[in-house]
Amino acid sequence: LNAFKHDAKHDPLGAMRAFKAAFADVEENPDWRSARLIERQRWNPYSMEGGSTAAVAGDNFVVIASDTRMTAGEINVVNREVDKIHALSDNIVLTTSGFYGDVLQMRKLLESHLHKYRFDYRSNMTVDLCAELLARNLYYRRFFPYYTGAILAGIDEHGKGAVFSYDPIGCIERLAYSASGAAEPMLIPFLDCQVGHVTLSEGSERPKLTLDRACALMRDAFRSCAEREITTGDSIHLVIAEAGKPVRHERRKLRED
Amino acid sequence: MAALDAFQNGVLQCEVEPNAFDFSNCTRNCALARMGTAPPRLNSTGTTIVAVTYKDGVVMGADSRATAGNIIADKHCEKVHYITDSIYACGAGTAADLDQVTKMLSSSLRLLELNTGRKARVITALRIAKQHLFNYMGYVGAYLLIGGVDPTGPYLFDVSANGTTMARPFAAQGSGSYAAITVLEKDWKIGMTEEEASKLVQDALHAGMHGDNASGNSLNLVVITPEKTIFRGPIVPDFCNKPEPIESDYKFKSGATTVLKKKEIKYDIVESMDMH
Numbered sequence: 001l002n003a004f005k006h007d008a009k010h011d012p013l014g015a016m017r018a019f020k021a022a023f024a025d026v027e028e029n030p031d032w033r034s035a036r037l038i039e040r041q042r043w044n045p046y047s048m049e050g051g052s053t054a055a056v057a058g059d060n061f062v063v064i065a066s067d068t069r070m071t072a073g074e075i076n077v078v079n080r081e082v083d084k085i086h087a088l089s090d091n092i093v094l095t096t097s098g099f100y101g102d103v104l105q106m107r108k109l110l111e112s113h114l115h116k117y118r119f120d121y122r123s124n125m126t127v128d129l130c131a132e133l134l135a136r137n138l139y140y141r142r143f144f145p146y147y148t149g150a151i152l153a154g155i156d157e158h159g160k161g162a163v164f165s166y167d168p169i170g171c172i173e174r175l176a177y178s179a180s181g182a183a184e185p186m187l188i189p190f191l192d193c194q195v196g197h198v199t200l201s202e203g204s205e206r207p208k209l210t211l212d213r214a215c216a217l218m219r220d221a222f223r224s225c226a227e228r229e230i231t232t233g234d235s236i237h238l239v240i241a242e243a244g245k246p247v248r249h250e251r252r253k254l255r256e257d
Numbered sequence: 258m259a260a261l262d263a264f265q266n267g268v269l270q271c272e273v274e275p276n277a278f279d280f281s282n283c284t285r286n287c288a289l290a291r292m293g294t295a296p297p298r299l300n301s302t303g304t305t306i307v308a309v310t311y312k313d314g315v316v317m318g319a320d321s322r323a324t325a326g327n328i329i330a331d332k333h334c335e336k337v338h339y340i341t342d343s344i345y346a347c348g349a350g351t352a353a354d355l356d357q358v359t360k361m362l363s364s365s366l367r368l369l370e371l372n373t374g375r376k377a378r379v380i381t382a383l384r385i386a387k388q389h390l391f392n393y394m395g396y397v398g399a400y401l402l403i404g405g406v407d408p409t410g411p412y413l414f415d416v417s418a419n420g421t422t423m424a425r426p427f428a429a430q431g432s433g434s435y436a437a438i439t440v441l442e443k444d445w446k447i448g449m450t451e452e453e454a455s456k457l458v459q460d461a462l463h464a465g466m467h468g469d470n471a472s473g474n475s476l477n478l479v480v481i482t483p484e485k486t487i488f489r490g491p492i493v494p495d496f497c498n499k500p501e502p503i504e505s506d507y508k509f510k511s512g513a514t515t516v517l518k519k520k521e522i523k524y525d526i527v528e529s530m531d532m533h
Contacts, residue, residue, distance in 0.1 A: 022288035022289070025288070027284060030283075075303065076469070200513050202513070202515065216457055228330060231327055241385070253500035257472070257474060
């Protein structure tokens with residue numbers, strides 16, 4: 001496969017040369033004539049349970065939302081009331097999508113770290129520290145990763161909302177909003193438009209991101225995702241963390257088909 | 258040179274066998290795959306289709322969702338295909354294959370009706386479908402439930418992509434068939450009335466649409482009897498409705514999009530057709 005690599009950007013003619021080489025190769029060894037390597041069906045340690053999740057940070061709050069459907073192999077519904085958002089403390093909320101076995105393990109790991117921190121330092125861990133801790137824990141498993149798209153959200157030391165987004169091996173980025181899961185390609189453009197205002201011209205008035213607007217946007221985002229993505233549905237689970245207040249949960253029904 | 262020859266060979270083959278598939282793109286597609294281009298995703302109707310025979314005729318139904326992988330490509334896809342006035346086919350599998358196979362069946366049977374002067378029979382539709390699909394060894398991904406009423410009575414047949422056929426009193430196909438068949442096995446009985454059969458088909462479809470992610474949105478039914486054929490749909494079950502509507506108004510004020518360039522073109526009206 002790598003014999004036909006070409007740099008499409010800097011060498012446009014190279015694409016044609018690569019194609020001609022690939023074409024000649026196929027004529028000599030076509031897929032339908034050569035002895036097919038039958039790949040043995042190896043046991044896959046991972047499985048995807050479907051569903052999606054998103055988080056939006058505001059001035060002094062953070063709104064995290066997810067659907068509550070768990071699927072087996074994208075087709076069968078296994079559970080309609082699964083919790084994908086885990087409030088680890090009043091100012092740290094973990095939400096993940098992907099392989100549920102790793103989700104549970106990651107949550108146990110973080111909870112025990114938070115517990116030990118409380119024991120050692122007699123105060124709660126801040127979200128910035130926890131974010132760094134999660135990144136390191138994900139990277140420890142660099143060669144057998146936690147197959148999850150994690151999002152850590154919470155209220156930081158200055159009372160501002162924080163959203164940290166990770167890839168499966170711990171690349172950390174602090175963002176204003178993030179999404180992960182099966183419907184991530186639908187959620188991110190919607191949030192880019194309504195929260196990031198990337199489509200608005202410079203002089204346009206940008207609506208203020210209040211808690212009510214953030215909650216309404218998240219609910220609408222998931223209603224749209226349930227329309228077009230098969231593993232998202234059943235109900236929306238919203239978690240709202242505000243500076244100085246305990247964490248709040250809200251649930252709304254979604255379509256079940 | 259070799260590429261040109263391959264293309265010409267493909268073209269010649271088209272002229273020689275007008276009814277065969279054209280394989281002249283195979284080499285090119287293989288080459289593209291080796292270069293790392295991802296092949297296009299085929300639209301497939303991950304589906305629930307159900308059909309039931311009752312005292313006088315046949316009731317057939319299908320959901321209306323077409324998926325491309327895990328995305329819903331079409332929310333209102335027609336899966337109950339017209340073959341003749343008294344024969345319908347519900348299809349699961351690759352959407353394009355189903356459309357073409359059912360169109361082919363429909364035109365073949367119509368020609369047969371015109372040539373013989375008799376109404377086409379369901380078993381004929383079955384035989385044509387089976388012989389076509391077996392020819393392509395399952396690569397034409399069409400899984401059909403062919404049902405209808407002909408002068409010899411009501412029939413329901415089940416055809417798979419590799420050519421297996423079976424006559425059945427009730428049947429379900431598609432990814433949601435596991436859920437649907439449980440309802441059918443429990444509640445189907447001999448000598449049902451039209452209302453009971455309709456309700457059974459709807460219940461089976463509900464089970465499929467609820468439990469299977471790749472089926473849903475709405476359902477279509479067709480009731481075929483010796484005297485008439487009634488098409489009912491789209492019917493939307495309660496759990497397929499949005500429980501709450503979209504909350505906010507997503508309108509953009511004027512001026513939201515930056516105008517980069519403006520060009521004014523002046524033109525004179527030479528002739529106008531004003532119709533008063």
